[in-house]
Amino acid sequence: MTGASTESGGRTATRALPRPARTADHEVLDPRFDPEPAYWSELRATAGLHADWCWDALAAQAWAARTPQYVTVLHSGDGPYGVVWAAWVGPPTRRHRFARTKRGGRLGGLDVRAPNNASAPGWWFADGAGKRLLTDYVPAMRERVGGARLLLARQLADTDAAAIGTPTRIVRPTEPISVLDTDSFESVDHWLSELRTTRRRSLTQIEQTIGDDPRLEVRTGSMTESDPGEVAALLRHNAEKHHDVPIVPLPMFTGYLENLLCQPDVVGVRYVDPLSGALRALALILDHPQWPVMRSWSTLPLHRGGRRNLYFDMYTQAVRFALASGKKGVVLGKKMTDLKRTFGARTVAQHAVLAPLY
CATH class of the missing domain: 3.40.630 (Aminopeptidase)
Structure with missing residues (x-):
């Protein structure tokens, strides 16, 4: 060589x-x-x-x-x-x-x-x-x-x-990491029924609002046809919020995302403008036969076309994906542990x- x-x-x-x-x-x-x-x-x-x-x-x-x-x-x-x-x-x-x-x-x-x-x-x-x-x-x-x-x-x-x-x-x-078990639920409605009343009503209202917005569409599936540059730019909005560690992580470069997103076991929950196809928000899921991992989340700021409450709806979409593909659950990652408990997640030491x- x-x-x-x-x-x-x-x-x-x-x-x-x-x-x-x-x-x-x-x-x-x-x-x-x-x-x-x-x-x-x-x-x-x-x-x-x-x-x-x-x-x-x-x-x-x-x-x-x-x-x-x-x-x-x-x-x-x-x-x-x-x-x-x-x-x-x-x-x-x-x-x-x-x-x-x-x-x-x-x-x-x-x-x-x-x-x-x-x-x-x-x-x-x-x-x-x-x-x-x-x-x-x-x-x-x-x-x-x-x-x-x-x-x-x-x-x-x-x-x-x-x-x-x-x-x-x-x-x-x-x-600890948060894990949301889904294999005991028959449907998204079944999962929602197990949540406290305020959270259930909130998630239902958010999903209805998104469904009624003609400039917003939720698409869950493969990321192989996505633009790595657009994804990299979007993910940096969230990365810029987190400076709570001694050495701030480097942003995800376009070259890295180009190789990652073409993998068949990367799933995106995309919030897009249905007319232009432009990304408003994105959750990346690393798929797995039993325990997919929520890897990344980011959304555009409101003044640049972002929408309120998409982060909360992302959990509904993750549960929908897990149920449709027969997973045991979804690994929700670290941070915001108390919030994730309101979606039914447990913590793993x-x-x-x-x-x-x-």
Whole structure:
């Protein structure tokens, strides 16, 4: 391999391609340089990994990231039995600096999390044991990235957190995720009937108002024909509202969305002008046979053509989608937990572990 060219964030980069690190039992891949493994589609299906794990999206995201990002696949005689996504975090990390093209660095740590998805873990193991992050994954990465000193893993369930916790590891609860179970409902009306009266009346009135508006139409389905540039511009309206974390996330680049939206397991709840087709608001759903994830939401400001209360109607549309496609429920993500309870959601505890890599 001699080189590759990729464009993201308004730049084109051409670099020599390092070969993936491979041993008898694991390989560490950098999506910027390494081609999609032949087994990747099958592994994604087996592991139930959402669309943000498709290789083209991982590569586009990695090129537009602040830090190098690794996909580690653990192998046995029967094939892959585990996969972990992690970002290498070390100096320098700045908001407007892209990742260096070299692999890793001299000193830093591994931040294990799902790519662009705070509602799902950044790993899968065939036996479901999160403790394999330390027993299997850490040794593999210790060999690969010699400067790693710490491992931060998020989205641990209660059982995994209990199995991993030791005096040398810090395990702390993090913000829970909200999950809306739908498999017990026969219809949207059945779901509405279980909500408190004020919420039921509000959602019914909002949906009626939308239905009566000739300049607004709700469309739920594939995003393959959508304009990634228009979607990126719309999503930035919501991103600009959230500056409550130490390092504000980078916006989603058009190049990344172009690769993500063409995946068949990405569903959009779109609020559009039926005459022009222009987007007013959008919810992106990462589909899954049982537990789709509400990934992104954004709406135009009122002075630019947005409409009131579309955020609330989005929950009605998510339930309608889940019922029509036979899901167990919808993962609604983090934040606004109390509000989501009014839609019938329950909370699922989450933990993070910080462990030294000796």
